[in-house]
Amino acid sequence: MKKFTDLITLQANHKQQVVFLMVVISMLYFYNFYVNDIWTPNESFYAESVREMFESGNFLDIKYNYEPRYNKPPLTYWLIAVSSYIFGLNEFGIRLPIVLLTIGSVWLTYLLGKRLYGEKGGIYSLMIMAVGVQLMAVKQYASPEIPLTFFFTLTLYWFIKGYQESRTKYYYLSYVALGLTVLTKGYPYIVVIAGIIGLFILIDSNFNVRTTLKKASQIKLHFGIPIVLFIGMSWVAYMYLTYGENFWEIFQRETFDRAFTRNEKSLRPFFYIEVISWTILPYSLAFFIVLVHYISSPKKIKSEIAFPFAWFIVMFLIFTAAKGKIPTYFIQAHPAMALIITAALVNIAPKKTFFSKALKVSFYLPAVLILAISFFTTYFLSLPLIWYLVPVFFTIITFVITKTKSAKSIDNQISIPFYAIFGVYILVAAYLKPIEKYRPYSEIGEVINERENIDSRIPILIEKTLIHNIPFYAERRAIRDQTPTQINSNQGKTLALVRAESLDYLSGFKSLWSGMIYDFPSESQFAKFVKACIDAENGDYSKFAEYHLIFKE
Structure with a gap:
């Protein structure tokens, strides 16, 4: 019993703790992920296009409903095709790569947290990333958001590893990952990631232009850009040579124009603030408090959150200014937000301050509300009475966490919302089968x-x-x-x-x-x-x- 208590209160040794959390999270992700028919409309585009690939034997010319579909690059289609070839052209085979890449994205967030903030930082980042509402929603159907999140995060992971260790091979791996990012969602993401890296180096150089240029020269752009373009744009070049302006007009509209053009209707400066308010629940309130804390203490931005801050702020500004505004566009900022919260937790002063008290409330208040919601969810979904055991079980877990003297207060702040919302996700996943x-x-x-x-x-x-x-x-x-x-x-x-x-x-x-x-x-x-x-x-x-x-x- 003590070993289990240590695991849920984050007091186990680091390796056992990480294995336990990844196993529990993976079980949640795999639970009922294949029981539903293909969702309409978004998932249908990918499922049917892959079916037509197998039917025609042509895996380069993407078609939906037997008409050319030039909207998105092909990597998501290819990943689904490989999985479907192995496991069958069914809901399991179509969604499996999405679930696996969701787990991969959580793992990369852990690696980033561990690298930037130590072992506890890795665990905190993992838990915050794993149960965000938006991530849990999109991992349930085949679309490019999760593959994009994985390759986007992989690009920045290899970059920061190369930057901190001054090892060129990691920069090359970062360029390969960026090429795959482009092959997933389009070349505008070159601009997004370049902006993130550029701002980070600028902050890290104390906004000294000469130092910034010197550090930027170390990332081997003259080798990296050809790698990115070869991997990311080869399919685009093939399609343009094959279909000419018919392809380019649609592809340009769906990538560059949607990302970087704007009109009066797109001027909604608070759109992504609204998105953040729910997209990383149960940690959204904590994120806003932490962000205000750092903005009010600018010196701490460089010393504690330079990298995730550059990541978050560049994405926030670009997508706020962009014409297209959809909540799923911001999922690639989730790792950065998890890291920013983590930074505050590992660097928080041991003495009680207004910030520390407010942060504690921002974790516990959503957890209490979510536990109440978990009981209501069972009732609302008309699940059999036995399903009430789920919210009861997670309520007991949160009670055990609060009463365990060996657990640190900060560990509790992360754990209680994590387990509180875990029960809600199990109940919702249980309902996926009845709605069929x-x-x-x-x-x-x-x-x-x-x-x-x-x-x-x-x-x-x-x-x-x-x-x-x-x-x-x-x-x-x-x-x-x-x-x-x-x-x-x-x-x-x-x-x-x-x-x-x-x-x-x-x-x-x-x-x-x-x-x-x-x-x-x-x-x-x-x-x-x-x-x-x-x-x-x-x-x-x-x-x-x-x-x-x-x-x-």
Whole structure:
């Protein structure tokens, strides 16, 4: 029992502590990660594009719904393709690389924390990074945000390692990682990471231009830039040579224009402040307090947080000024925010000050609220009564932590929010399986593909909007925005997915399947989707529409 208590209170020896935390975090990440059909719309783009890669044998020309998809570079698609080749083209194979790279991102944050702030710093950084709300959300579906976070963090890890040890090989590894970052999300990230490194060197040089230039010359830019461009831009060059302006216009709009152009609507200076207020919960309040502390003591920025501060502030300024503003764009700043909080904890004065008291409240208050939420979550999700054992268990853990005399106060401040929110994530993950009854996409695909008389060359016509994962499960092209008149007049064998109220306008069709489908554009607003499912459980299907899969010979 004492050994377990030491582990949850961060009093075990360092190696055992890290292994315990990584195992517990990995178990949470893997729990129910593959039980849901492909999420629509974002995950559908990657799942279907990879399916079409296997179908065509062409892994360079990315297509979704049999049309060119020039929006993003290919590395995320390739990672999913490798996993799917090994484990099958299914939800497990498609999401596995995302989960693994999430674990990798947490591990890199640990390595950065350990390098900058010692062994305890590594543990604190690991825990803060691992349970952020936004990270937990995006690790659940296939998209480029997590691969980008991994390679972005890897780039900066190799850089700071090379900078501190004055070893050229780490700079080269950093350039390779930056090339992979570009191959994941586009060349604007060269500017972002260059800005971070440049500002850090400037701070580290006391804003002395001559010293800054001297230190900058050590990072071998004349070798690094060709490495980055060769790895990151080779696919872009291939696509431009193959498709010319048709490719470049879309790629430029989705990368550079979205990142660096702006208009009046994009001038929302507080957007990412709002994002931070929830994206790294349960540590958001602590981050704001720590940030104010450092800004009010500028000398401490250089001595304690020069590197993570440059990382955070450059990303904050660039993405605040950018045209496109989406919360997931800021996930790559999570490691920096974790490191900034960690710096304050390992450098905090032992005497009680207003800052230390405020910081303690910023950890404990969210933890208490989250424990209350965990009980409410069981009730809200209508989970079986046995699931109340989860919030009870984590409440007991937090109680044990507070009563263990051997635990340091700072260790408690990190641990209690960590375990408090852990229970909520388990409960939400438990609910992922029950909500599948309201997501019949794979069922629709099975009905289509088990019938020999429905050739894969027959497209599926979808009334009104496109349900983005239907091409993946139906294994065919989907034609969106069809009217009953268009469907009725289609020549030859016709497969369609229509609303129940349209059946009276159609003739000669046989219904193969019927069921309820979520009737809003996106499931990515997960809280709204969950609320709709709960309402449906209580008989309110107002957020769903009855659809029929129909076929005419």
